[in-house]
Amino acid sequence: MKVDKDLIEKVAKNARLNLTETEIKEFLPQLKEILEAFKEISSAKVEKLKPSFQPLEVKDITREDIPKNCLKQEKALQNTKHKQDGYFKGPKAL
Amino acid sequence: MNIQEYLEKVKNREISIVKIVEKITKEAKSSPNHFTAVANSHAIKRAEQLEKNPVGNLAGLPISIKDCICVKDLDSTAGSEILQNYRPPFNATVIKNLEKQGAIIIGKTSQDEFGFGSFSVNTKKIPKNPYDQTRSCGGSSGGAAAFTSYTKQPHIALAESTGGSIANPASFCGVAGLTPTYGLISRYGLIDYANSLDKIGTLAKTVKDAFLGLYNSLSYDEKDSTSLTQTISKEKKVKKIAIVKESLEVDKDIKDLILSKVKDYDLISLPNVKKHAIPTYYIIAMSEASTNLAKYCGIRYGATSDLKGNFDEFFSSVRSKHFQKESKRRIILGTFARMSGFRDAYYLKAQKVRTLIINEYKKAFKKYDILISPTMPIIAPKFSEIEKLTPLENYMLDTLTVGPNLAGLPHLSLNAGFKEKMPVGIMLTTNHLEEEKLRTLGEEIEDN
Numbered sequence: 001m002k003v004d005k006d007l008i009e010k011v012a013k014n015a016r017l018n019l020t021e022t023e024i025k026e027f028l029p030q031l032k033e034i035l036e037a038f039k040e041i042s043s044a045k046v047e048k049l050k051p052s053f054q055p056l057e058v059k060d061i062t063r064e065d066i067p068k069n070c071l072k073q074e075k076a077l078q079n080t081k082h083k084q085d086g087y088f089k090g091p092k093a094l
Numbered sequence: 095m096n097i098q099e100y101l102e103k104v105k106n107r108e109i110s111i112v113k114i115v116e117k118i119t120k121e122a123k124s125s126p127n128h129f130t131a132v133a134n135s136h137a138i139k140r141a142e143q144l145e146k147n148p149v150g151n152l153a154g155l156p157i158s159i160k161d162c163i164c165v166k167d168l169d170s171t172a173g174s175e176i177l178q179n180y181r182p183p184f185n186a187t188v189i190k191n192l193e194k195q196g197a198i199i200i201g202k203t204s205q206d207e208f209g210f211g212s213f214s215v216n217t218k219k220i221p222k223n224p225y226d227q228t229r230s231c232g233g234s235s236g237g238a239a240a241f242t243s244y245t246k247q248p249h250i251a252l253a254e255s256t257g258g259s260i261a262n263p264a265s266f267c268g269v270a271g272l273t274p275t276y277g278l279i280s281r282y283g284l285i286d287y288a289n290s291l292d293k294i295g296t297l298a299k300t301v302k303d304a305f306l307g308l309y310n311s312l313s314y315d316e317k318d319s320t321s322l323t324q325t326i327s328k329e330k331k332v333k334k335i336a337i338v339k340e341s342l343e344v345d346k347d348i349k350d351l352i353l354s355k356v357k358d359y360d361l362i363s364l365p366n367v368k369k370h371a372i373p374t375y376y377i378i379a380m381s382e383a384s385t386n387l388a389k390y391c392g393i394r395y396g397a398t399s400d401l402k403g404n405f406d407e408f409f410s411s412v413r414s415k416h417f418q419k420e421s422k423r424r425i426i427l428g429t430f431a432r433m434s435g436f437r438d439a440y441y442l443k444a445q446k447v448r449t450l451i452i453n454e455y456k457k458a459f460k461k462y463d464i465l466i467s468p469t470m471p472i473i474a475p476k477f478s479e480i481e482k483l484t485p486l487e488n489y490m491l492d493t494l495t496v497g498p499n500l501a502g503l504p505h506l507s508l509n510a511g512f513k514e515k516m517p518v519g520i521m522l523t524t525n526h527l528e529e530e531k532l533r534t535l536g537e538e539i540e541d542n
Contacts, residue, residue, distance in 0.1 A: 014433070016406065016413050026419075030484060031426065034485060034489070040373050041377070041440075042439065042443065043369075044370050046449065051445030052446075055276045058319070063316065076394075080398070082398065090405060094404060
């Protein structure tokens with residue numbers, strides 16, 4: 001795998017970030033160095049182990065499907081200026 | 095006056111809560127950037143109510159809250175510009191629990207943006223170390239630890255750790271920092287960094303007071319799917335302890351201070367923790383962070399702009415303008431580690447290595463009650479020294495704290511002494527839900 005400008009731009013696009021030329025120039029050697037160091041985990045012998053997505057075993061907890069009190073619509077909208085008729089207003093989809 | 099004495103005086107109505115709150119909010123405002131917001135009028139109002147009716151285990155006790163924990167109608171920004179002016183319409187569960195016990199919230203403490211950092215420099219107003227203002231107070235809960243050390247009033251700080259963000263600043267500021275078992279304190283209302291690693295905990299001047307904060311924060315919470323139904327074990331006795339051999343590969347003064355605090359110990363080797371914990375931690379933390387931060391897009395809360403362009407252009411422009419450099423680096427690295435073609439080699443592999451690390455700790459706890467190490471390999475660095483570090487050098491300094499955090503193990507950092515007039519922390523780690531053992535040994539070290 002080659003960590004270069006194209007790869008960083010592709011990843012940044014996926015992450016909805018526009019990087020400036022100055023940022024790319026600064027990040028590129030840093031990300032190369034970090035990813036090189038991270039490769040170290042490839043030496044760990046873990047073929048027979050299961051992944052731990054949580055540090056402790058977490059069991060699924062279910063509840064009855066009964067509506068409960070939730071945040072009032074105006075409260076949910078109190079932190080945005082992008083709203084209309086009680087809904088969030090977003091940018092164009094296309 | 096310690097917290098116990100203060101609470102007793104409040105109960106007997108021998109002290110004015112309002113006067114204490116006036117003094118501590120004044121300190122909070124004049125502290126060197128320890129706070130992002132001070133809840134002056136709210137705190138005084140609460141103090142007046144509690145003075146009339148001092149009910150609860152913590153009646154009248156001032157508490158500061160790390161900026162990433164939501165407090166209703168109080169700016170909660172996780173140290174980030176992208177959440178500027180965000181006022182949560184609800185309280186985090188832990189806030190509800192503490193307020194129910196009569197605690198008084200005095201404000202929000204400063205931190206690295208979203209917890210991304212070890213020195214609290216990844217934010218606009220950088221908090222300073224009370225021992226030496228040219229030095230960092232650690233991170234990411236820098237403001238919380240620094241103010242705990244700085245204040246002369248009774249106070250407990252509520253903070254959060256993902257990879258060491260409570261222990262690290264506790265060490266640099268010479269206070270007690272308690273990170274409990276993963277899932278013990280509800281994360282509902284915590285502005286998340288990495289869900290499988292985030293833990294809310296406490297800081298105080300003494301071990302006893304840090305535990306007082308913990309006991310009053312606990313509750314099972316159906317709003318947090320990882321909230322534990324079990325609670326802390328009653329077993330307090332510490333029979334066998336071990337010092338982690340690899341952790342002593344630090345500065346000689348720090349090593350000697352740690353060894354001077356412990357008697358009758360074995361040395362234990364944790365080779366997988368030493369070798370793999372840093373990359374494993376950062377891959378998992380950044381992967382989870384990159385998904386968590388996807389919600390900041392300028393629509394529902396926080397920084398925004400006029401609705402121009404399509405959704406891709408709009409989201410990208412808001413995010414690019416308002417995330418700081420370290421957040422951008424971590425989003426890119428985390429997105430990369432989860433991308434098709436790289437996921438198995440990085441993200442999935444790291445989760446398997448986490449199992450290896452958990453198993454190594456579990457094996458150690460079959461023989462030992464507590465594992466000991468220095469908290470940090472260095473004393474609080476000067477800001478001029480931090481500027482010279484590369485991001486990787488920055489990450490490497492978390493080498494002693496990421497292991498217990500990856501495994502969700504409870505750990506306590508307390509002051510072991512001083513080097514060059516700066517505090518040095520000793521870290522005690524125990525098995526899941528055995529926090530009482532940390533208290534036993536922590537108080538013993540503190541008393542000697």
